[in-house]
Amino acid sequence: MSIEVKDINKRFGNFVALNNVSLNFPAGELTALLGPSGCGKTTLLRIIAGLESPDAGQVLLDGDDASARHVRERQVGFVFQHYALFKHMTVFENIAFGLRVKPRAQRPSEAQIRDKVTSLLELVQLDWLADRYPPQLSGGQRQRIALARALAVEPRVLLLDEPFGALDAKVRKELRRWLRRLHDELHVTSIFVTHDQEEALEVADQIVLMNKGNVEQIGSPGEVYNHPASPFVYGFLGNVNLFRGRVHEGVLEAGGVTFDAPDHAQAQDEKGIGYVRPHDLEVDRYAPGAEGIVAQLRRSHAIGPLAQLELERNDNAELIEAVISNERFAQLNLKDGETLVVRPRRLHVFVDKFVDNAASAEVARNKDAR
């Protein structure tokens, strides 16, 4: 089932939780709603489910206005961050629950329920846990059972609100791969709320980046990561170095170094920031006359295939983070305290109106990462 939301507005008192949000969730795809805490992700999910009403706007399910349809009629399956399994029921009975409470005319027979629950337990690869009670399961197992329970009633839409948020990093990683495989098998239209950019980039077909009740960008993981539409998206989707300066006729001048900014050929001495991912920086030992930004190597950390370098600029003491291959690191034979020169291989320049938003994206991401 496809989902469309049109011009959704939602306030809580004076606070604008959703500001004119319009989005399409294509049938059979897995979309991640990604953004910092409080940006409105859960509110949007609850509106789609029918658990919350918008102040204005429409939710269309397969093109039909859903406003008159009750939660139950929307055929939505939910999985929340905090396991909502019934503690006093076995795993089997938890999954069977939605089938047993159907009106008599639609209720499957006992044999059909048994078959259905067994096949769902196989699907989530936990058939050996059917007789256990929820407190006897690990967090990851409980979330897989919660998903099996949501799928039992054959929802047309699956809404997942930070389903792995309470689990440790390793289990989260395993479960998101597992969820992706499961989705490839079932193709239920799914919306997945997360504030973890890595999780969204790895799992989703489509990512919706939200910030303060607004949609900042929609696109595939590759599109939003490689072509961020705003400084907020750049800052939110990964580590980034900012080179602040002024843009004039297609050239950014920052810290005495000039960078091409072909998107801003018309700019006339405007404030601008060059955004560079750590792996898009070239690093060399400093030699007189070398072009680039001069910085001291403060700390280096080389484990696995990559070396992470923390540098401090000579001109303004700002920190720069660079990531180079371990091979290159060994070849340069760098020592902490050495003077280096860095040059961006790739940078994206944003000017003027965006510049003030840049800091807020960094703050939002850092706050969430803590």
Ligand code: ATP
């Ligand atoms: P998180 O990642 O922290 O769950 P979120 O992006 O899902 O955040 P929402 O839960 O949608 O954010 O909340 C958006 C904003 O609306 C928040 O500032 C929240 O405090 C506010 N809000 C949500 N529900 C209510 C409510 N029932 N009454 C008042 N304010 C609310």
